[in-house]
Amino acid sequence: MFYLMGSENILLLLIVSVVSSWAADTQLPVTIHPPTDANGGTRDLNLNKDGDNICRKEACVTRAALMLQSMNSSVDPCTDFFEYACGNWMVLNPIPPDYAKWGVLQQMQQQLFAKLRDLMESNVTDTSTARQKARQIYAACMNQSAIEEAGSRPFQAVVHSVMGSWPVLDRGWNASQFNYLNTYRKMGREGQGYLIAAYVSANQENPRENILFFDETSLGLPSKKMYYRAASEKTRKAYMSLMKNLTSLLAEDLNVTLPEDLDHELKDIFDFEAAIANVSFTEEERRDPYRTFHKMTLEQFLDEHFNRTFSKEEFLHALQMVPSNSSVGAAIQLNMTVNVVNPTYYHRLDEMLAGKLAGSNVSEGKRFLASYLGWRMLLNAAGQMSRRYRDAAFEFDKAYSGVKEESPRWRICVDYTNSAMKLAIGSIYVDTYFGMDAKTKLLALVGDIKSSYETILREINWMDEETRVRALKKLDAMYEYIAYPDFILQDVPRLDKYYEKYHIGNVHFENDKRIDIESTAKAHEELLKPSLRTIDEKVAPATVNAYYYPQKNIIAFLAGIMQPPVFHKDYPEYLNYASLGQVFGHEMTHGFDDKGSLFDEEGRLFAWWTNTSRANYMSRARTIVDQYSQYSTSAGNLNGNLTSGENIADNGGVKEAYMAFKQYMKRLNDTMPPVLPGLENFSVDKVYFLASAQTWCGYYRPEYLNNNILLSVHSPYPFRVMGPLSNLPEFAEAFDCPAGSLMNPVHRAGVW
Secondary structure (H helix, E strand, O other), X not given: OOOOOOOHHHHHHHHHHHHHHHHHHHOOOOOOOOOOOOOOOOOEXXXXXXXXXEOOEHHHHHHHHHHHHHOOOOOOOOOOHHHHHHHHHHHHOOOOOOOOEEEHHHHHHHHHHHHHHHHHHOOOOOOOHHHHHHHHHXXXXXXXXXXXXXXXXXXXXXXXXXXXXXXXXXXOOOHHHOXXXXXXXXXXXXXXXXXXXXXXXXXXXXXXXXXXXXXXXXXXXXOHHHHOOHHHHHHHHHHHHHHHXXXXXXXXXXXXXXXXXXXXXXXXXXXXXXXXHHOOOOHHHHOOOOOOOOEEEHHHHHHHOOOOOOOHHHHHHHHHHOOOOHHHHHHOOOOOEEEEOOHHHHHHHHHHHHHHHOOOOHHHHHHHHHHHHHHHHHHHHHHHOOHHHHHHHHHHHHHHHOOOOOOOHHHHHHHHHHHHOHHHHHHHHHHHHOOHHHHHHHHHHHHHXXXXXXXXXXXXXXXXXXXXXXHHHHHHHOEEEEEOOOHHHHOHHHHHHHOOOOOOOOOHHHHHHHHHHHHHHHHHHHHHOEOOOOOOOOOOOOOOOEEEEOOOOEEEEEHHHOOOOOOOOOOOHHHHHHHHHHHHHHHXXXXXXXXXXXXXXXXXXXXXXXXXXXXHHHHHHHHHHHHHHOOEEOOEEOOOOOOHHHHHHHHHHHHHHHHHHHHHHHHOOOOOOOEOOOOOOOOHHHHHHHHHXXXXXXXXXXXXXXXXXXXXXXXXXXXXXXXXXHOOHHHHHHOOOOOOOOOOOOOOOOOO
């Protein structure tokens, strides 16, 4: 990682070394003026010496060194701008052994985690009970001796409470004591809704109302494609090995002999899961909100799609008994509105369950279902158990993603705590590292990006006026959520109350179960509340990420992403527009990508487009699909359909940020902004595009890339640079790219 935080002499030495080497390679005249004494909060290393308009603030010098060090100036920028901007970054930044992909954003997250580690391990007095609990959760996660001493006993206790024992390792298992719906109720209270996945979410036609959803189950493998795709054979074999290895470890702990037909039994479990996967949606299908929205009453669902295995009365009773809050259970009635995400899935699942529970050999069917549920529980628990179990799980991860080592324990525990206590961790992080002056600057930047998008919507000629009015209304209603919810700093009693039922102890596995139970109870209680237009309790501020929520029409930019090299309050503004600005634009464009554009200004799934404008939109979206489908990697061509929403957002974000940057330049009244040391011979536009591209410097292990192409909605890093910039004429003009070159194509793709 390349962050220059030492003394002025070290800083000067590094910048001179990097820039001198770069200047020699490129044969360009580069002059570096020496830094002087610190001046103010951020060191000003001899700003504007002799009126040369070079920014020598520490942030500028550091960023300049990073930019120059990352470049491969031997490459023609008009042929491969990603390699030109990032080629040397990948040489100088090998993938750490515990990472499957490595890039600028991963470096930022790693740096953030290091800060969180310091905060978790600091011996401070904190009056907030929520923040105290966060530190307790981290400490229990780090207490490896206690985890090893507990072994699998906490997991065995959970299995005993749910189903008595796991029949795979208990030949005396009594089928007469197994009731699937009772087991479902107990597991559902902990958020483990295997086979039948019921949860509360906003009604897509009325996003201010929460309703019950019946969704597909999660799978043991990451995607249905992996159960059948020939190229995933290695992953399937690793999964089968994982099944046997975890089962063998548990048998050893229970002091029982493995059954002779274990391989056959585990293969039956795998085949059952593969059959479930076969009737589940693909990632591409789940992108269509109309395909996943089938509103009906609960009674209709049970009459038409789930009527073979259980009576309506017994299934309703089981559902009512899942929530720990009896008021939530009482609200679940046959006449209530539900959304059945995939009716075909439930029709087929009902047939499969009926074959097990209502067939000629009910005892064997019960035994099989209990075996399957026990396997899913074991798989889910392995990561929180002793080293032997985690090592077995890691062997699968190596085969799946190519990682060489498990992450250090502190990073695993920081990540876990940040997930379990995201608001409490966010409160500690923001209070320590995030300044209000940065938030003020970010609000101004977002305003400029939004103004650029408004200009685009007003000027495009393929959208009729009726649709344009609705699009502008949606943009105006879009709410920008910056950095963190104010209450985590300003209303600490509210923060403490949010976590008041989280009872944290010294045993990591037990903490994990308590957190699951309490977070599931909170989720269930949403059924009793309206779906408010807020995400205060949903965000994780200490995360390098940004989101768009279509059903709330909110874009969220988390505090964790607002750090170098993507953002710094002392950077010349064009750097912030180029890096963080494109992220803002990306998320804003998600409101108008091929999926987000189906929701109106209030977040309703609603046909607000005229037929003509929608046809024009889809025709233009097809050009993006076709462009990205032609991009090739060592793992094969990109899936332009799966990645279309993100590609539309990437292209829109780059364009909107550049337009906002140009408006900013106009406000300077032809006054040139400060230039970076070593980059004086680059135009501001060239530096802008270089900074934009270097946001995506990074690369992948081969195994991870294979799965990224198969499953990810994001294009690999090179094409997040090449695609959008080749579609922007201003880029080709800045680098004088000849017509017909890869970065200045004759025919450009684009929606906005």
